[in-house]
Each structure stands twice: as C-alpha cells, then as structure tokens.
Amino acid sequence: MDRKDLEALDQADPLASKRAQFTxxxxxxxxxxxxLGMLPAHVPSRLAEVATRQWGETLIGSWNSHGWFDLPRKVGNRIARLTGAAPDSVIVGDTISxxxxxxxxxxxKLRPERRVILSDDGNFPxxxxxxxxxxxLLDDGYRLEIVAPGDVMAAISSEVAVVMLTEVDYRTARxxxxxxxxxTAHAHGALTIWDLAHSAGALPVDLAGAGADFAxxxxxxxxxxxxxxPAFLYVRPGLQDKVQPALAGWWGHAAPFSFDLDYRPAPGILRNQCGTQPILSLAALxxxxxxxxxxxxxxxxxKSEALCQAFISLAEERCAGFGVSLAGPRDMAERGSHVSLRHPEAYAVMQALIAAGVVGDFRAPDLMRFGFAPLYNRFVDAWDAVDGMADILARRAWDDPRFLARKAVT
Structure with missing residues (x-):
C-alpha cells in the first residue's frame, strides 16, 4: 500500500463531498x-442568527415563534435516526453524567428487589x-460490580438490576x-444502559433492534x-411511561406552565427533562x-473500518520497530472508529505529532489515540499521520522538554 493507493480510495469515496461542509x-x-468533532462550516452563521435575531430581536417570544421550547425533542428525533431509535424515544439536554x-x-426503581449494578473496567471512568x-447516596445495599469486558456475559445474574456499559471502549475501541x-440481561430479568459516546455518528447503532432499555x-x-x-438520552418506548424521574424538573412536568406545586410527569420521553435547556448550544447542535x-x-x-484498517497496517509496517503496538481487537467488526497504539513514551510522541500538525490524543498510561470521522477524514490522512509518526520516532524528536511536560488536558 502506498499513498497513491489511498488517493485512489479518496477519489472513489461516496462520502468525499461531506468534507467540504466542515471548517x-x-x-x-x-x-x-x-x-471533539470538527466545526461544520455553517454553524457560526446559524448561531449568529439565533443570537442576534431570535434572542436579540424576538427575545422571549422566541420560545414560541422560533420553536425553542421544542428543540430538545426535535434534535432528539434527529439523533434517533442515527441510533436506530423510534421517533420520540430520544431527548437532548443536560450532560452524560x-x-x-x-x-x-x-x-x-423498575427493579426494586435487586441491588447490583454491573459494569466493566473498560467503561468510561x-x-x-x-x-x-x-x-x-441511596445507602441501601447497592453494589457496583466491575468485571473485565470479556467477563460481562458470565457475570449477569438474577441479582443484577442493570447492566451499565459503554458500547465502544474509549481506550482500545473494543x-x-x-x-x-x-x-442475556433480559433473560436474567435485568435492564441495560448503553453509553454511546464513541458509537453515535461513528457506526450503525440499532437501539430498537437490540432491545436496549436505556441509552x-x-x-x-x-x-x-x-x-x-448537550447530551442525549434514550428510553425504550415500552418503558417511557413507567419511568419515575428522580430528577424531576418543570420541563418534565405534564403541564409546565400551570405551575402546579406537585409534580406530574409528562407522557413519554419528555418526562426525562429537568430544567431549562441551553438554547444556544442546542441550536448549534x-x-x-x-x-x-x-x-x-x-x-x-x-469507510470507518477501511480507514482504521489502513492506519493499523501502515503503523505496524512503519512504526513497530520503534516500540509501537496495537491496543484493542484486530477484527474491524469488534472495534469502533478509533485506533489506539501503545508506546512507552506515548504522551511525548503525541505532543510531538500535534506540533507537527497531526492531532490525536493521549490516554494514560501509554496510549496514543487516533479517531477517524468518516465524514471529513480522508484515506491519505492515515498515510500522512503514520508518515509523521515514523519520522518523529526515528529521530526521537519526542525526547524534548516541550513534549515531555504534561499539560492539564491530555
């Protein structure tokens, strides 16, 4: 494989035109x-319109005239299409946490007789x-059991209330x-919560088809x-009206502008809202x-699989002799859309790469992480990134005080 081979793949790429839509x-x-995804080129003008005309001129009337109040559901339905969810089963707002x-x-609350929350050590901390x-907080006998990712299935039992997992491991992409x-969870009477932070927009997700309870x-x-x-959450349609929100806020009330003193949950997915949502952020999203x-x-x-495979092949061909090795599965069907490479000086190597114009990130203790976003990444990006890394490793350019000193955000 050489750069010309990858240029040919870029020319044949049916998603190639999407790159022009980003800054x-x-x-x-x-x-x-x-x-952090790249900036779609039209977002600043849309934000300016919301800020200057809607907020600046229409002011509070924009909640009605510009649909601010319905933005969490509207945007949720756009994300639902990308995650295999039914309409009105995704709502946007708040943070993942x-x-x-x-x-x-x-x-x-739906499994009051059970006390085990099951997760794995590949979950985002x-x-x-x-x-x-x-x-x-509950102090009521709940236990958080953390097992290795490969042991999750065997650990699901009749004691488990909820299996809480990140679909794609943030470190290794497993x-x-x-x-x-x-x-398996349903067979044992347990519920599932799936974190899609490294899935949504990177690979096909089929929440409805998989029978997921929450995400x-x-x-x-x-x-x-x-x-x-803002983040999003999903509730399986059959569970939506059974959910009793622990964080009950006025946006989740059945009649928020009646200002009742007692909480009555809104029907469906809307009850999972709390307080007033960030309209400028929602408009940008x-x-x-x-x-x-x-x-x-x-x-x-x-395209994601092809990008990752090309990068892995090139990195192992050109960088293995400098102490670089693959973290995570080789089978593309078993990984998400990023590649992590191990190196004893991963932090410094990544800082040197960034200084050379190749931006990835570092995850402790020894991972260089490279994410491939198929809407704007090209196949030649994989070649050029590995080319830069091989040069830095060969010259030991990473062994420099500028690159060895840890920054607050890695």
Whole structure:
C-alpha cells in the first residue's frame, strides 16, 4: 500500500463531498474527532442568527415563534435516526453524567428487589463515578460490580438490576455486542444502559433492534455539536411511561406552565427533562446535525473500518520497530472508529505529532489515540499521520522538554 493507493480510495469515496461542509484548518490532519468533532462550516452563521435575531430581536417570544421550547425533542428525533431509535424515544439536554444518574435511578426503581449494578473496567471512568455516587447516596445495599469486558456475559445474574456499559471502549475501541448482552440481561430479568459516546455518528447503532432499555451519549464527538454540547438520552418506548424521574424538573412536568406545586410527569420521553435547556448550544447542535441529512450509517461504517484498517497496517509496517503496538481487537467488526497504539513514551510522541500538525490524543498510561470521522477524514490522512509518526520516532524528536511536560488536558 502506498499513498497513491489511498488517493485512489479518496477519489472513489461516496462520502468525499461531506468534507467540504466542515471548517478544516489548512495543513492540519485532525484525528481527534472522537474527543471533539470538527466545526461544520455553517454553524457560526446559524448561531449568529439565533443570537442576534431570535434572542436579540424576538427575545422571549422566541420560545414560541422560533420553536425553542421544542428543540430538545426535535434534535432528539434527529439523533434517533442515527441510533436506530423510534421517533420520540430520544431527548437532548443536560450532560452524560446527569443523564446517567437519571437512567440509573429509573432502572433501579423498575427493579426494586435487586441491588447490583454491573459494569466493566473498560467503561468510561466518569460513568463509574456516577454509579458510585448513586450507590452511596441511596445507602441501601447497592453494589457496583466491575468485571473485565470479556467477563460481562458470565457475570449477569438474577441479582443484577442493570447492566451499565459503554458500547465502544474509549481506550482500545473494543466493541460490545449490544444485542447479545441485552438479550442475556433480559433473560436474567435485568435492564441495560448503553453509553454511546464513541458509537453515535461513528457506526450503525440499532437501539430498537437490540432491545436496549436505556441509552445515552454525548454530541460533541462524532456528531460535531461543539465543546460542551448537550447530551442525549434514550428510553425504550415500552418503558417511557413507567419511568419515575428522580430528577424531576418543570420541563418534565405534564403541564409546565400551570405551575402546579406537585409534580406530574409528562407522557413519554419528555418526562426525562429537568430544567431549562441551553438554547444556544442546542441550536448549534441542531445546525451541526444538518451534515448528517441523507447519510447512510452503513456507508459510514464501511469507510470507518477501511480507514482504521489502513492506519493499523501502515503503523505496524512503519512504526513497530520503534516500540509501537496495537491496543484493542484486530477484527474491524469488534472495534469502533478509533485506533489506539501503545508506546512507552506515548504522551511525548503525541505532543510531538500535534506540533507537527497531526492531532490525536493521549490516554494514560501509554496510549496514543487516533479517531477517524468518516465524514471529513480522508484515506491519505492515515498515510500522512503514520508518515509523521515514523519520522518523529526515528529521530526521537519526542525526547524534548516541550513534549515531555504534561499539560492539564491530555
């Protein structure tokens, strides 16, 4: 494989035209869309319109005249299409952590006789922190059991109330089989919560087909909603009216503008809202989702697998002699849309790469992580990134005080 082979793949790529819809700094190879997606080029003008005309001129009337109040459901339905969810089963708002607390509380209440929350050590640590906080707050015998990813299926038992997993491991890109895990959980009477932070927008997700009970995800990675963009949550339609929100707020009330002193949950997915949502962030996310119109997620997955495979092959061919090795599965069907490479000086190598115009990120203790976003990453990006890494490793350019000193955000 040489660069010309990859250029030919780019020319034949049915998603190639999407790249022009993003703002891409000149000369930058951006392989960190799994942490923060690129800016869709039209989002600033949409934000300016919302801020200057809607907020600036229509003011409070915009809740009605510009549909602000319905934005969480509207945007949720746009995400539903990308995650295999039924209409009106996804709502946008709050953060992943807040939404996870809501869903843990909902699941626990639906299984009041059980006390085990099952997760794995590949889950994003913040999810585990939320579960620990939930456990300690209730102080009612709840246990958080954490097993290795490969041991999850065997650990599901009649004591488990909820199986709480991230579908794609944030470190190694290892992918759980959502349908199989959910079926096993249901066979034992347990519920499932799926974190889609590294799935939504990166690969086909079939929440309805898998029978998932609950799910949540962020929108600032592959969905390109911008830094701090609001998260989303999913509740299976058959459970929606059974959920009793632990974080009950006025936006989740059946009649929010009646200002009743007692809470009555809204029907369906709306009851999972709490307080007033961030309209500017929601507007930016709504605009960002325009780039996904008419995109076939199966096509996205085909390109994602090809990008990751090309990068892995090139990295092992050119960098293995410098102590680089693959983390995570080789089978593309078992991984998400990022590639992690191990190296004893992973942090410094990544900082040197970033300085050279190839942006990925680092995850402790020794992982260089490269995310491939099929809407804007090209096949030649894989070649150029590995070319830069091989040069840095060969010259030991990473062994420099500028690159060895740890920054606050890695």
């Amino acid at each position: 891409i700094p000149e000369g930058l190879i951006y392989l960190d869309g799994n942490s 807040v939404n996870l607390f809501k869903l843990l509380a909902a699941a626990a 913040s999810d585990l922190y939320v579960a620990q906080g939930f456990r300690d 992918r759980h089989g959502m349908a199989a895990v959910t079926a 949540l995800g962020c929108t600032y990675k592959y969905l390109n909603g911008g830094p701090g963009a 709504d605009a960002a989702l325009d780039v996904w119109d008419h995109v076939d997620m199966a096509m996205v997955r085909v």
